[in-house]
Amino acid sequence: MPHAFIPREVELRLTQNTVEVLAGTRRVASHPRSPRRGHFATTPEHMPAAHRAHAEWSPGRLLNWAATIGPATAELVKRLLLEKPHPEQGYRACLSLIRLARTYSHERLEAACTRALAVGAHRYRSVASILAKGHDQQPLTSPAQGEQALPEHANVRGPNYYHCTRKEPPC
Template structure:
């Protein structure tokens, strides 16, 4: 109300053609308002600011405010945490421990007990952001789960399952990047019998889509129990290629 009466009212008959021009006119009148004594007092707003407010003020932050989102996370045996379908490494000693993530538009920071233990660029190439120093050497979790153990487990189920697991572990900067998918297949083996998992892997290889989610979808839809000839007929109409997944991929 005070500003409306002492500043805006004095400008009401003027026409401004930009916000900057209006701000300049307000800035010219603002000192007069702040230096005008209060009614019945000698002090002005400027006087009280100098004696009360300014001594209590702290300097403005050097950096602009950056919005951050906080989340809780627990890294798996591959010592990565997931953020929006991408994975970021943490020190292997923190596998299985509760962590906090500070997520900004450009950075993912990992906190343990209030201390930052890892920092990654949020948007990068590939799904994994892995620091070599975070990867285990002789850590117990690494000894317990290894590519060899996954391959032996898969071969015990069947050749198609072994081939799927092999593809999950190959062509990656670190074999641990495929551990999540392999553990997912291990869990599928607990939910479905071994014969169905082998059949699902066979169908996944046939449609050139060996991702965990594709195999899980095949089992959920019961496509592994259909005769293979039904899919071969549709696949033969198209050239065999890694990007041609077949209709079952989209169920």
């Protein structure tokens, strides 16, 4: 039904082939009924203008845009679209990434997407935070490089301690 009627209470008239929406005595919408159970269908004219703008985008168009920034941005956009039950649910996050590309350079956005993918943070908010804090401009270290060896001392048990066959330590 038209989005202007969303807060109002309406009456539905359902037939085998048609769904009608009535506001008082006035019919505000009529649609063919979807043959798929639990499936919804939306008429573009009934959508708010902002939602219609989202409908103009497609996963392919978003992926093509992301590829112009770099491979990490393209991978992040792909994951944003795939990790939602419907690709359209990922559009908002992808469009927000496009907005970040207007604020930050393409190089910084690509570096932030690289860092987000490396740490498993596949969300727009993670990329925005990385950019805002300047973490994209710091070198990306792998966990193996950042670890330090434990010093040897008397309280370290060693690997043989945990291979004990007896029920009570120490072996």
